[in-house]
Amino acid sequence: MDGISKFWAWWRGRDRMMAGSAEIEEDIARVRAFTMLTHPRLVNLHRQVETCEKRKIPGAFVECGTWKGGAVGLMALANLRHGKARRILHLFDSFEGIPEPDAAVDGSLAVEQVRSVQGGVDGRLVAVQGLYEKFAGSVGTLEDNRRLLEKEIGYPAEFIRYHRGWFQETVPADAGAIGSIAILRLDGDWYASTKVCLDHLYPRVVPGGFVIVDDYGTYEGCRKAVDEYREAKGIRSALGKIDSSAYAWVKKK
Numbered sequence: 001m002d003g004i005s006k007f008w009a010w011w012r013g014r015d016r017m018m019a020g021s022a023e024i025e026e027d028i029a030r031v032r033a034f035t036m037l038t039h040p041r042l043v044n045l046h047r048q049v050e051t052c053e054k055r056k057i058p059g060a061f062v063e064c065g066t067w068k069g070g071a072v073g074l075m076a077l078a079n080l081r082h083g084k085a086r087r088i089l090h091l092f093d094s095f096e097g098i099p100e101p102d103a104a105v106d107g108s109l110a111v112e113q114v115r116s117v118q119g120g121v122d123g124r125l126v127a128v129q130g131l132y133e134k135f136a137g138s139v140g141t142l143e144d145n146r147r148l149l150e151k152e153i154g155y156p157a158e159f160i161r162y163h164r165g166w167f168q169e170t171v172p173a174d175a176g177a178i179g180s181i182a183i184l185r186l187d188g189d190w191y192a193s194t195k196v197c198l199d200h201l202y203p204r205v206v207p208g209g210f211v212i213v214d215d216y217g218t219y220e221g222c223r224k225a226v227d228e229y230r231e232a233k234g235i236r237s238a239l240g241k242i243d244s245s246a247y248a249w250v251k252k253k
């Protein structure tokens with residue numbers, strides 16, 4: 001096991017120890033109805049925020065693919081608990097559902113799931129109807145995100161940026177105004193959705209900052225986009241396994 005793999009093994013051990021701690025569980029309970037993330041992913045995310053605050057890692061917290069905002073909500077709660085100052089939170093989503101996967105790159109699971117609701121698999125930027133209704137209850141709207149963050153959590157609205165639309169349009173257009181990023185959380189499932197975010201937002205992640213890819217272990221296209229990007233950019237930081245789907249790495253200093 002090399003040094004970085006040892007780091008992730010240690011980190012997961014700490015996650016297991018911290019799961020069940022009153023403060024983390026209290027914060028998770030407040031966002032539970034607004035997120036699809038598993039418990040290990042939520043514990044890990046809470047600890048990443050705490051680490052950023054304690055080590056004074058500068059930058060915004062960004063999520064691409066927020067659904068109802070629960071993961072961003074947890075970052076907000078952890079910042080309120082551990083941060084001396086508020087972070088800017090950037091939320092990227094269509095807020096109307098996921099676009100079509102592309103059968104050429106996204107793999108059989110994505111294709112099967114989308115075809116099960118009669119959706120197209122040609123990679124068009126149109127929302128697949130009925131997918132979240134079938135697998136998660138409903139799509140996440142901008143109003144769901146706003147209600148959780150601003151009303152239920154009470155995070156100050158002047159620190160929240162909503163980027164509404166397809167990543168392929170909003171991410172390239174808005175990346176320049178984002179500044180540095182401490183945590184980049186990618187949760188867009190498909191190849192094209194993951195790739196555009198890495199291309200435009202990864203360069204903004206500060207050394208010591210975290211990159212989390214929620215679907216690396218689940219969807220082939222997401223994994224392909226990450227592997228290609230890491231290979232092209234010569235990124236050697238070990239991918240740490242959070243659970244069977246989510247992986248993360250720390251940008252090297």
Ligand SMILES: C[S@@+](CC[C@H](N)C(=O)[O-])C[C@H]1O[C@@H](n2cnc3c(N)ncnc32)[C@H](O)[C@@H]1O
Nearest residue numbers: 035036065066067071094097098166167188193
């Ligand atoms: C799996 S859900 C995100 C789950 C969320 N992070 C949570 O805490 O439960 C994926 C989200 O990504 C969004 N999404 C995926 N690809 C997108 C794209 N290319 N442009 C805009 N939104 C996209 C979908 O609308 C959906 O809300």
